[in-house]
Amino acid sequence: xxxxxxxxxxxxxxxxxxxxxxxxxxxxxxxxxxxxxxxxxxxxxxxxxxxxxxxxxxxxxxxxxxxxxxxxxxxxxxxxxxxxxxxxxxxxxxxxxxxxxxxxxxxxxxxxxxxxxxxxxxxxxxxxxxxxxxxxxxxxxxxxxxxxxxxxxxxxxxxxxxxxxxxxxxxxxxxxxxxxxxxxxxxxxxxxxxxxxxxxxxxxxxxxxxxxxxxxxxxxxxxxxxxxxxxxxxxxxxxxxxxxxxxxxxxxxxxxxxxxxxxxxxxxxxxxxxxxxxxxxxxxxxxxxxxxxxxxxxxxxxxxxxxxxxxxxxxxxxxx
Numbered sequence: 618x619x620x621x622x623x624x625x626x627x628x629x630x631x632x633x634x635x636x637x638x639x640x641x642x643x644x645x646x647x648x649x650x651x652x653x654x655x656x657x658x659x660x661x662x663x664x665x666x667x668x669x670x671x672x673x674x675x676x677x678x679x680x681x682x683x684x685x686x687x688x689x690x691x692x693x694x695x696x697x698x699x700x701x702x703x704x705x706x707x708x709x710x711x712x713x714x715x716x717x718x719x720x721x722x723x724x725x726x727x728x729x730x731x732x733x734x735x736x737x738x739x740x741x742x743x744x745x746x747x748x749x750x751x752x753x754x755x756x757x758x759x760x761x762x763x764x765x766x767x768x769x770x771x772x773x774x775x776x777x778x779x780x781x782x783x784x785x786x787x788x789x790x791x792x793x794x795x796x797x798x799x800x801x802x803x804x805x806x807x808x809x810x811x812x813x814x815x816x817x818x819x820x821x822x823x824x825x826x827x828x829x830x831x832x833x834x835x836x837x838x839x840x841x842x843x844x845x846x847x848x849x850x851x852x853x854x855x856x857x858x859x860x861x862x863x864x865x866x867x868x869x870x871x872x873x874x875x876x877x878x879x880x881x882x883x884x885x886x887x888x889x890x891x892x893x894x895x896x897x898x899x900x901x902x903x904x905x906x907x908x909x910x911x912x913x914x915x916x917x918x919x920x921x922x923x924x925x926x927x928x929x930x931x932x933x934x935x936x937x
Contacts, residue, residue, distance in 0.1 A: 623671075623675075624672050627851050628791070629790070629791035629793065630649060630650040630651055631647060631650075631788075631851070632648040633645045633647055633648075633850045633851065635668065636661030636665040636694075637661070638661055638664075638694050638743075639916065642804060642806065642849055644661055644665075644695075645659070645845075645847055646659055647847075648672075648676075648678070649769075650678070651767035651768065652767025653682060653767070655678060655679075655684065655766075656683070656685035656766050657669075658797075659689055659695045659696065660688065660697070661695075661697070662693060662694065662743065662745070663697060663744065666698045670705060680705055680707070681707055681708055683708065683709040684710070685709065685710065685711075685712055685764065685766060686699065686703070686709050686711045686712070687712045687786050688711055688712070688713045688717060689785060689786075689795065689798070689847065690779070690782050690783040690784070690798065691721065691727060691780075691782055692798070693731055694847070695798070696717075696721070699711060699750060700721070700724070700749055701748050703754060709754075710755065711755045712755075712756050712758055712764070713755055714757070714758055714775065714782040714783060714784045715757045715758070716781050717782035718752070721749070722749055722755070723749055728744075728747055730822065734822075734923070759773065760773065760775040760784075761774065764786075769788070769790050770790065771786055771787060771789060772786075774839075776832035776835060776836070777828040778825050778827075778830070778831065779818055779819075779820070783797055783799055785797060785800075788841075791843075792841050793843040793844065793851075794839055794843075794844050794845070795845045796844050797846075798846075798848070799829070799833065799836065800836055800858070800859070801816050801846070802849070802917065803849065803850075803858070804848065804849050805849060805850065806904070807905070807910070808901070808903060809898075809904075810902035811901045812901070813852045814898050814903070816865065816894060816897075817865050817869060817921075818848075818920075818924075819924040820920040820923070824924040824928045825928065826866050826869070826870045830863055830866055833862055833863055833866075836855075837856060841855055843855065844858070865893070868893055872893070872925070873929055874929075875889070882926060883922060883923075886926065887919070887922045890918060890922060894910075895907055
């Protein structure tokens with residue numbers, strides 16, 4: 618598997634910088650440059666910060682020109698490095714969903730929940746110590762709010778389904794949307810003869826299929842030319858990918874319901890989801906073989922299985 622480049626330049630002043638999370642090509646930080654002003658979409662982890670700052674130096678960008686840090690949601694592969702990064706950006710403010718702000722100001726509850734998912738040792742290895750952010754440097758977003766960067770205009774859409782604290786950034790003039798995890802993941806190694814292959818993220822702890830389907834529809838309603846995914850980078854053919862994503866969300870629900878209450882629901886769901894993904898990806902004709910695909914998607918497969926189980930448990934409690 619070839620290494621992803623440290624950054625990729627795109628139209629309309631967008632650069633995808635590899636966050637170096639887990640492995641190259643897994644997670645991105647998007648840099649938007651308009652009229653010599655800069656915005657970032659997501660921050661990666663603490664370990665991503667020096668990679669981003671090195672990219673700034675090599676691209677000739679100034680830290681003082683960063684006005685906005687748009688955090689799509691506070692899962693730690695997207696926002697774990699926000700506190701550390703803000704120390705390097707003197708003029709930046711963070712734009713976060715209202716449900717996310719408290720976690721940025723005091724990350725302790727987020728850390729505890731993430732340790733439950735990953736285990737303490739793996740958590741420390743991936744994320745380290747999260748730094749709090751001064752609330753004076755955080756702005757709460759509003760659904761359909763407009764922001765400006767230089768002369769460019771952006772719109773915020775609240776998009777629950779992957780997480781209740783998720784929002785996306787619509788680049789109106791650039792005909793693009795920065796989607797975090799709402800529009801799934803699309804690793805470049807999975808590209809094939811049919812173009813990009815997209816997969817949903819149903820991770821713990823707030824996955825809700827009906828909310829996610831509605832949020833995908835909101836994104837499709839923008840009729841953009843491109844979507845910028847944190848996992849990983851720019852994709853086009855947004856309508857085709859959205860249709861595939863919605864079909865898979867429904868298939869995930871069917872898999873979860875089929876095995877609800879079984880003796881080993883985790884293994885059964887994991888196996889069915891694995892087969893769904895392998896069949897779908899192999900149809901796209903990627904360079905990777907089945908073993909390579911399984912290795913690439915192993916972490917996502919496990920987290921998605923946990924997310925489906927957590928959703929079923931919440932649904933059962935709500936109906937009790």
